[in-house]
Amino acid sequence: MSANGGEDMSTPVGDDVLLRADHVKKYFPIREGIVLQREIARVHAVDDVSLEVRAGETLGLVGESGCGKSTLGRCIIRLHDLTAGSVIFEGRDISRLSRRALRPIRREMQMVFQDPYASLNPRKRVGTILADPLRIHHQGDRGQIKKRVQELLELVGLSPEHLNRYPHEFSGGQRQRIGVARALALHPRLIIADEPVSALDVSIRAQVINLLDDLQEELNLTYIFIAHDLGVVRHVSDRIAVMYLGKIVEISPAEELYQRPVHPYTEALLSAVPIPDPDLSDRREHIVLEGDVPSPIVPPSGCRFHPRCRYATEICAQQEPPLVVHGSGRHMAACHHPLNFGKDTAAGVPASADSASVASSAAGAGGPAPADPASSPPHGQ
DSSP, X not given: OOOSSSOOOOSOSOSSEEEEEEEEEEEEEEEEOSSSOEEEEEEEEEEEEEEEEETTOEEEEEXXXXXXXXXXXXXXXXXXXXXXXXXXXXXXEOTTOOHHHHHHHHTTEXXXXXXXXXXXXXXXXXXXXXXXXXXXXXOSOHHHHHHHHHHHHHHTTOOGGGGGOOGGGSOHHHHHHHHHHHHHTTOOSEEEEESTTTTSOXXXXXXXXXXXXXXXXXXXXXXXXXXXXXHHHHHHOSEEEEEETTEEEEEEEHHHHHHSOOSXXXXXXXXXXXXXXHXXXXXXXXXXXXXXXXXXXXXXXXXXXXXXXXXOOHHHHHSXXXXXXXXXXXXXXXXXXXXXXXXXXXXXXXXXXXXXXXXHHOOOOOOSOOOOGGGSOOTTO
């Protein structure tokens, strides 16, 4: 994970690509009829998403509710079957593997779910919930499993005495910590964290984030961190990908994204982040997006953000912008009218070129706090 002070994270965290998603699509069919159900439409939850995650880095995934973040995470870990595209994990295509073939890979890929109560079996005690993955994958005898379960509870700030309690006997924050402990049980290489700290108190949130940070450094873990809290995402991420209506619209090193957003949607998201200084907050431009989020059943033509974009022109409704590289080559965005980069600084290199792997593998750059948006260069300058 990146830190806000001192350390330079401008170089890739690892040398190898641990995970690669190529043109991933996930459509959910809408059917009508009772006996002979006929498909009448599809929800485009994830629509042609490509990204790379290198070993040892943290990729933050942000966007509005319903943009497809959680669905993308579930597709990567194969909880959802893909409509199209492929997921390559450690050089192996896992997109079409059977449940039996996926079992050994499950040890390497784990997920912390957004709703801890829904993801924990209410009929099982916590000790059994944490021991189940160890038993399924034959990770030690009865005594070793019990010891490991106690260690996991201590790691997430719970007492070993909680072994015999049921999930409903815990608070929401405690249940989330149990979910984190279960994800860590098998020492995975990749953890997809879907809003892992949103239900926790501020002090406990910091403890869990620090725990994940320590484990990443010790075990070379890799995280895909899905969240709405842009402050938390900035703190933990090396790179950040921004999703809108099923597509990646921008991906960049963390600090560069906060200082120089390229996509208008990213600019609007950052303008909603609270600033502790009331003077800076009053001077900052607060961008309010007009209109409702378009339906993922019938997405808009061209750029999907154009109905709500204050910079939209005719080409935005007619032609879908590709992900292209801007500036230093590590910052990509899909926009016909990029912010903060003029024509002389925008590389305009399609993401499908060789530069895509360079841009998607670069880690977040450490640096000073983001500039006051009110003093940012005007659009297109």
